[in-house]
Amino acid sequence: MKAAIVREAGHAPVYGDFAEPVPSADEVRVTVTAAAISHVVKGRASGKHYSSSGQFPFVVGIDGVGRLDDGRRVYFVVPKAPFGSMAEYAVVSPAHCIALPDDIDDITAAAIANPGMSSWAAYTERAKLKAGETVLINGATGTAGRLAVQIAKHLGARKVIATGRNIDALRSLAAIGADVTIPLVENDAALGESFKQQFAEGVDVVIDYLWGRSAERLLIAAAKFGRDAVPLRFVQIGSSSGADITLPSAVLRSSAIELMGSGIGSISVDGLVHAVGKLLRATTPAGLTVAVKPVPLSDVERAWPEDDSARRTVFTMNAVTS
Known part of the structure; x- marks a missing residue:
């Protein structure tokens, strides 16, 4: 599958081929449509974030939006390593998937979560x-x-x-x-x-x-x-x-x-997933807004250093709802 791959610490991701993840009996496969750059993602890519595994190579990305094999549209978090979210496919625990409300599109959900x-x-x-x-x-x-x-x-x-x-x-x-x-x-x-x-x-x-x-x-x-x-x-x-x-x-x-x-470790993954679920359900009713810059995943090497705090860079892949 195509993915954004970090081959060694201190190097930006490159676009290339990576083995496709295979779900176990207690996991589900997500066909990814959108995944955003965040400070955590950048920190893990550099190997400097406290939650970095230190193992290379890996697919970058800790969360995203996509569809399960049964067609359900979900936001997901913490895909199984070394398969991150910036790829055509990811594998996650069902407990780490949140059904998306119909009033929020894939790119906005990936950007705001x-x-x-x-x-x-x-x-x-x-x-x-x-x-x-x-x-x-x-x-x-x-x-x-x-x-x-x-x-x-x-x-x-x-x-x-x-x-x-x-x-x-x-x-x-x-x-x-x-x-x-x-x-x-x-x-x-x-x-x-x-x-x-x-x-x-x-x-x-x-x-x-x-x-x-x-x-x-x-x-x-x-x-x-x-x-x-x-x-x-x-x-x-x-x-x-x-x-x-x-x-x-x-x-x-x-x-x-x-x-x-407040972050990974001080709050359980289940607690973070619960918080994201409430946020996504409130996004449209509360009128929450975020500036977004959608970019095809194939452009990851160009877009990665251009990311800034003014807009969320969201990589898109497969068919995306915008």
């Missing part, structure tokens, strides 16, 4: 977000962050605060639900003052896609200016600003901050 799941699972599985609470999204200008704004409002957040480095993209967030926007400027004093005002007014949940310096400033501001003995659930999802931070121990001793992660 992973970035939308990142915040949906963080809100519902980790932070246990309640209607009427205030959410701060650190790093809201990328695809996942923009969806996090929309999903927070859909789940009942009273107020959504969004931070970001791209000023133009940050301004556009007001149209999709952001009540307050905070530019991540270099001046620590100015940034600290902006954070101080928001924590003084009350923040219940922080969703962090950046880590690095801005996360340090957020945690310090939360400890200094947050409400006494009122827990702040700080959920760490991504690290595009850096893998490490320096955090004074007094920040945790002097506050009711609950620091947690």
Whole structure:
């Protein structure tokens, strides 16, 4: 079968032939129609993601959309290694397949599932977000962050605060639900003052896609200016600003901050699948939107380095519903 193949660590996928997967008695075969690039997929391809197996070669991709042999249209996740989702066929456990509602097309489903799941699972599985609470999204200008704004409002957040480095993209967030926007400027004093005002007014949940310096400033501001003995659930999802931070121990001793992660390992695969199912069923009724760039899988070598956070690159194969 044709597939996007990673032959060694540090090398981008190439388009080529790979053995077709054969399902066992407790697995199902998916004829894949669409699969999207994500940070996890890129990390695994490079061999640097914490969930990477370290075994090469393999077909890249952890999720996608396709059809079972009985014709059912599904979103699927965690195909059997070394057969990823960016191929003509994948093999998965039936428990890792979700029937797609008729009101969402293949490309949109493939594009929105992973970035939308990142915040949906963080809100519902980790932070246990309640209607009427205030959410701060650190790093809201990328695809996942923009969806996090929309999903927070859909789940009942009273107020959504969004931070970001791209000023133009940050301004556009007001149209999709952001009540307050905070530019991540270099001046620590100015940034600290902006954070101080928001924590003084009350923040219940922080969703962090950046880590690095801005996360340090957020945690310090939360400890200094947050409400006494009122827990702040700080959920760490991504690290595009850096893998490490320096955090004074007094920040945790002097506050009711609950620091947690959200992702593969901190949430079970079943929990993630459950979250994606709810997200996909809500996509059309809630009006959730994502910018998409469809690309034939045969163009993977050209499109892979061009992928960015502004649009989701979705590879298409076989017959696709668009």
